[in-house]
Amino acid sequence: MSGPIIDDAARALARPSSYTDEDSLHTALTRLRADAPVSFVDHPPYRPFWAVTKHTDVLAVERANRLFTNWPRPVLIPDDDSPGAADVRTLIHMDDPQHRLVRAIAADWFSPKALRALGIRVRGLATRYVDDMRAAGGACDFVSEIAVHYPLYVIMSLLGIPESDYPMMLSLTQELLGGDDSEYQRGVTPEEKxxxxxxxxxxxxxxxxxxxENPTDDLASAIANARIDGEPLSDVDTMSYYLIIATAGHDTTSSTISGGLRALIENPDQLRALRAEPDLMPRATEEIIRWVTPVKAFMRTASQDTSIRGIPIAEGEAVLLSYVSANRDEEVFENPFRFDVRREPNKHVAFGFGVHFCLGAALARMEISTFFTELLPRLRTIDFDGTPELIETTFVGGLKHLPIRYSMS
Known part of the structure; x- marks a missing residue:
């Protein structure tokens, strides 16, 4: 076996600002895939980790969920960040058999049958927010005025949270997931965050x-009253379940919708193709998801000594799975830097893979496709009305501002 490879390009994965400069980021990731697909990163304030950037290696690690575990480090956060984070134990922190049992609590709420019923609500909300675009008078910040609200309302209504509390939940979510960005972070100290x-x-x-006290017919009630082996969930597991549904359930989708609209503006030939052939929407949806990749990376920890591409990984060492890199892998995607609404097959890993495949993937697909199905027939012209801005992150994110001007019917 060869020794560790250390490539400075991999440090980009440990800099939140890297994700605000996509050209530079992809230049670094392209280099890593070619020259150092498994690279050691020691970049304080993060504990050292191995950066895995090839599609085939990301899948291999995801498949080996006993060898590479989610616990105790599922995401990249600084060593001294958010002391309260130690009290969080969401689905992304869990491994089987606990993960399988806890995941089952909400599984039926995202089943095909449940989503068919929810589809009416999703279509109604898509129409509402496209109407809001038209009412805005031909210009808006698409992210803050449209994209963050549409999926938020979907997931909050699924949980059964009162509409009056939606703005508060949006603010808290942005502070939690946008903690690396000065615009969203509540403070700079771990305690403030x-x-x-x-x-x-x-x-x-x-x-x-x-x-x-008063069970209702919503997902919040299902979580609150769930039992595993006859016992209710612990307080930590119950709170953490709400947390992952309420945050990941809308932030990733809003980022994808915003990034998808930006891609269509930047690629007018693809916008014309999709408007001319609405049947392309399922393929376009997958391409939008690949293109944006709102979850940038997950972490795994080796449960025993092993190797990836001949590089030794010791027990207890962490690996970072770069979904952003895997979704531009030249060995998997033809012309990976071309946004192509006709792309097929599209083996992106934006939803993860294996036992931790995103629970809400089908809902996200439905929300994305429904929104663009509603918007595109009514859209006459569209262009930027300022500079798009991306959030600083190492975990989840996308555009935080997308100023646009447009005309609609």
């Missing part, structure tokens, strides 16, 4: 108490 998490936990504690 933890306040958002504590507020969200306090809210869900009250919700749990209400749903246990």
């Amino acid at each position: 933890t306040n958002s998490l504590l507020e969200m936990f306090a809210y869900f504690q009250r919700l749990t108490a209400a749903r246990r």
Whole structure:
């Protein structure tokens, strides 16, 4: 076996600012895929990790879920960040058999049958927000005025949260997932950043108490009253379940819709193709998801000594799975830097793979395709009305501002 490869290009994966400069990021990732597909990264304030950038290696690690575990480090956060994060144990922190049992609590809510019923609500909300675009008078910040609200309303209504609380949940989510970005972060110290998490936990504690006293027909009630082997979930697991549904359930989708619209503006030939052939929407949806890749990376920890591409990985060492890189892998995608609404096959890994495949993937696909199905027939012209801005992150994110001007019917 060969020794560790250290390539400075891999440091980009440990810099939140890297994701605001996509050209530079992809230049670095292209180099890594070619010259150092498994590269060692020691970049404080993060603990060292191995960066895995090839599609085939990301899949191999995802498949080997006993060898590479989610616990204890599923995401890349600084060593001293958010002390309250140690009290979070969501689905992305869990491994089987616990993961399988806890995941099953919400599985039926995202089943094909449940989504068919939810489809009416999704279509109604898509129409509402396209109407809001038209009412805006031909110019808006698409992210802050449209994209963040549409999937938020879908997932909050699924949970059964009162509409009056939606703005608060949006703010808390942005603070939690946007903690690396100065526009969204509540403070700079770990303690200040933890306040958002504590507020969200306090809210869900009250919700749990209400749903246990008076069960209702919503996902929040299903979580609050869930039992595994006859026992209710612990307080930590209950709060964490709400957290992952409420945050990942809308932030990733809003990023994808915003990034998809940007891609269509930047590629007018693809916009024309999709408007001319609405039947391309399923393929276009997958291409938008690949192109944006809202979840940038996940982490795994080796449960025993192993290797990737002949590079030794010791027990206890962490690997970072770069979905952004895997979704531009030249060995898997023809012309990977071309946005192509006709792309097929499209073996992207934006939803992960294996036992941790995204629980809400089908809902996200439905929301994305429904929104663009509603928008494109009514759109006459569209262009940028300023510079798009991306969020600083190492985990989840996309555009935070997309100023556009347009005309609609």
